[in-house]
Amino acid sequence: MSEAPNAELPKSVDPYRLAEQGSTLEGVVPLVSLSRFRDTVSRLPEGSECHVSLTFGLDEERRRVVSGKLSATVVLECQRCMGDMQSQLESGFELGLVASEQQAQQLPKNLEPFPVEDFSMDVWTLVEDELLLALPAFPLHDRSECPATKDLEALEPDPEPEEPEAESTRENPFSVLAGLKNTKH
Template identity: 65%
Template sequence: MSKASCAGLPKSVDPYKLAEQNSTLEGEIPLSALSRFREAVLEVGEAAVCSVKLSFYMDGERRRIVSGELEAPATLECQRCMGHMQTTLTSRFTLGLVTSDEQAQRLPKDLEPFLTDDFSADLWSMVEDELLLVLPPFPLHERAECPADEDLEALEPKGAPEQGDAPAKENPFSVLADLKKTKH
């Protein structure tokens, strides 16, 4: 097995050759170089990087596979208080290397396709796609850490009656039920 480790993860590789050699790549990608990711988050620090580990191999069916792990810091907007929220995005993924839509359709359901050229794959784009997939749709601080938590507590009524103690509310459609009874 071949193992390459460098400070920077190469942008483009021959994934088929790496899979045949059962190779692992480890490195970092500067988050400032990932434009779609930068647009999806509030801030990207100048020195912020995504740490990546990718393993290329062939499975029992001779399909070329890349499995990976990544970790990156992100500043998101809390949807409760609308303030900045620091988080760490992590992902573990397994992708089947394909060169056409037909090959992608033949992959088993547990493998997502990663469309490549015959001899090159853009690893940075793949990592950026995975980062975008793990962004939370509604980021929220932990309730106890959220600045809006105090405001929410002030809005909650104190000593509200229990469900069983609450007076029954009249059904607004009961008039319709009464009309139906009188017609028959």
């Protein structure tokens, strides 16, 4: 089972069946439909979508796993200038499908647990969780593009040029000690 790359992903799937079949889902999730994510960004570009690829399978120990990649373009608030900045979010992840806390604790460290109830996995929640994890802690424009950096540079006074001091005219503060050392011998 493989979805068309630009088709909307289903909201829920049977991940166990997909894992047994080694299926891949590719498609998009409209960002406007992800309320928790939508509330964390400044705004969403018109018609913005998250492009998703999910591969279901079994690992060497026959655990059901999902590996995936996603990317989305969003507008975040720069923490330096407080202005809007466009940002490309990308994430790669590998999840172990679990039905209990005990199963989650038995997963190897390279797999994050993803709870599945009643043979149903909420694909959009998975995508939303991964997008939230992909958000930068402190979004910042590139320093050369940030209006705040340019404003700060304009406010800084030009540094006054230092007059070069001849090396020979500088007095070494320890020269007195050197003189004392030589006279004691």
